[in-house]
Amino acid sequence: MKCPICKHGETRPGNASVTLERSGATLVFRDVPADICDNCGEVYHSGEITAALIQQAENAVSVGVEVDVRRFALAA
Numbered sequence: 001m002k003c004p005i006c007k008h009g010e011t012r013p014g015n016a017s018v019t020l021e022r023s024g025a026t027l028v029f030r031d032v033p034a035d036i037c038d039n040c041g042e043v044y045h046s047g048e049i050t051a052a053l054i055q056q057a058e059n060a061v062s063v064g065v066e067v068d069v070r071r072f073a074l075a076a
């Protein structure tokens, strides 16, 4: 799709790292599927991916994780 941020680039499928901060915890997810703008580098995630990221972040916080770096995987 056309990038809505810079309005010049096209987004292409790739992987990106995502950092989420929740309740004082910092969680880094690596290799998250994303569409990435080839001009400005803006990263876009689908609704399904975003929902999974938030769910996994909240799960980690609920078990007391404060800092974590993990490979992202969609729950089966």
Ligand SMILES: [Zn+2]
Binding pocket: 003, 004, 005, 006, 007, 008, 009, 037, 038, 039, 040, 041, 042
């Ligand atoms: Zn862009």
